[in-house]
Amino acid sequence: MTDAITVDICIIGAGSAGLSVAAGAARMGARTVLIEAGRMGGDCLNTGCVPSKSLLAAAKAMQAIRAARRFGADGLEPRIDFAAVSRRVHDVIETIAPHDSVERFTRLGCKVIQAHGRFIDPGAVEAGGQLVRARRFVVATGSRAAAPAIPGLGGVPYFTNETLFDNIVLPNHLVVIGAGPVGCEMAQAHRRLGARVTLLDLGPMLPKDDPEAVAVVRKSFATEGIAAFEGVTILRVERSQGGIVVALREGDGERLIEGSHLLIAAGRRPNVENLGLDAAGVRFGPKGIEVDARLRSSNKRIFAAGDVAGSYQFTHLAGYHAAIVLKNALFRLPAKADTRALPWVTFTDPELAQVGLTEAQARERHGDRFRVLRSDFADNDRAQAEGVVEGFLKAMVTRRGHVLGATIVGPHAGELIQSWVLAVGLGLKIGALAGMIAPYPTLGEISKRAAGCFYAPTLFSPRMRRLVRVLGMFG
Structure with missing residues (x-):
């Protein structure tokens, strides 16, 4: 291990929250270290908001062609090249990527260490053989897709948002488990791009939203041919000759739904493992790092921002968290997060x-x-x-x-x-x-x-x- 690097602020995680903190701190003159073991830009750029909205845009364009008959056109069914759609999704990612790149942050004056970072004591992080000591630390490691406890799931292939956008072959029949925002968006996108789609959830669709508003979305799904089953009990998942089979409880028996592909969109889990949080004196649990209203952990020198802070998992909230952290960490202002207008x-x-x-x-x-x-x-x-x-x-x-x-x-x-x-x-x-x-x-x-x-x-x-x-x- 080389001699310790001493800085004003050290950020672990180069997703939305971490990048915002690093850019702000470096541009305001703070000595800044940013640590990231994976891809710069995190989930939002690579496997979340950017690719999903790009796929939705393609799907909406195809639907507009179908709907053109309302305006006097033929309204023919579009011929869809799913591989070309996938290429455009990745083109959008590549266009945005330079804004989140190592090169840009280095130009801003930030030292970027591309390695896994972990605390070795309450005031030091080790990453890539380098020791970093800082006045303040920010954990912004985000979250990852969670796999529900469904019998047989471990024995079948399935997509999550982390792998879905690498797929270049249109599913014949996509089965989606999870009718939250991700599941609903991807169900509609794939249906509009030509796949059969079945959407399953243990509870109601979009449970955090107004039921009357959800009913409008549900009606749209039915009109477009998405088969949605809410409040179901999933007994098991298994392989079939054509792909996968999901068994649902139906009365005293069961209903079998066979699909070619499976997407799991059943929630997310904060990335708190292997960070040395215990060594740093930071309390955490299944929902993430425990923070106060100022986003400080139990170690007041260490902040958490974004998904790992255990709040709503939105990119725009991560950016808001970054502003709160900067006010506290750099200026010692008692700024508090307020999500009443989120x-x-x-x-x-x-x-x-x-x-x-x-x-x-x-x-x-x-x-x-x-x-x-x-x-x-x-x-x-x-x-x-x-x-x-x-x-x-x-x-x-x-x-x-x-x-x-x-x-x-x-x-x-x-x-x-x-x-x-x-x-x-x-x-x-x-x-x-x-x-x-x-x-x-x-x-x-x-x-x-x-x-x-x-x-x-x-x-x-x-x-x-x-x-x-x-x-x-x-x-």
Whole structure:
């Protein structure tokens, strides 16, 4: 082992959180070491957000060809080259990769060590034969796909998000276990690219989302020919001559579902193993590293950010965590993570987006002391023009008009939710959205229309009608 490197901050993990911390620290003049044993960019770039959204974009393009008959075209079934689709997915990864590369971070002034890092004591990390001592450390090792305890699963081949995007042959029949965001997105993508798809889950589809909004997604899946089975009991998985068989309990018997390929999308597990966390005095468990509101571990010199911190597993949350860590680690500001305005989006078609409280959560916390404001895409002129009228927006607000949360299911929900993120995050009242001038015709008018519903009972009440008539008497 060479002499110790002494720096201001040492980051283990070059995924979304780690890269953001490293870039910020180095650009602000901190002596920075970044340690990564695998590929720079982590899960998001290589096996998560970037490839999945690229595959979804290809699938959406194919679906647009099929739907062209609505606009007067032939609407023929597209001839799909799945290998070419796969190549484009990797082209997108390669285009973005330089932004996350060793070369870029070295130019920023960050020392990058491409090796496995582990703590050897509360103030030192060993990586690639080098000893790193730092004033502050950040563990940002992310998470990995979890394999559920299904009998026989270990004896059959299956995809996870870490291997799915290396596949260049279209599955004849893809069976997906897990109807969370990843499972739903990949089920729809492969169906639109020509595969038969069966989607299975022990519980309901997208369980963290508003059930009424999920019903819109479920209807879309049924229309497109995705066979979805929710609340099932999976008895076993085994090989078959054509691929795999999943046995489900059905009454006193069983139902067999045979597929050519299997995708496991049943949750993730934080990467906390082989990091020497015990030697560093860092408490951790199955959900990740235990942190306080400032993202400090039980060793106050060591922070955790991103998936490994045991919170919501989103790339945008990892970036937010990075900002909190930098404020604490470099400037010693008591910044605390606040996820009350954390949005999330499932990029199915229609998209499903959420920020703040769902209707059920608002009812649980506020009883009947809140209102639900609603607007349907069917009432939006731009949605009618583009033929995308399924879905709605509903906002939960207090009786005084403070925005508690919003749910959007429909076209571009992930973009439309952002004004509601601002409202929840800044504690705005509904009048801020009701009073904005929305360009016409846009999908964004749905936000203004929903917000305006708050005032409708007052503006169009009998009392207001009487007031208008009285005022009219004075000329």
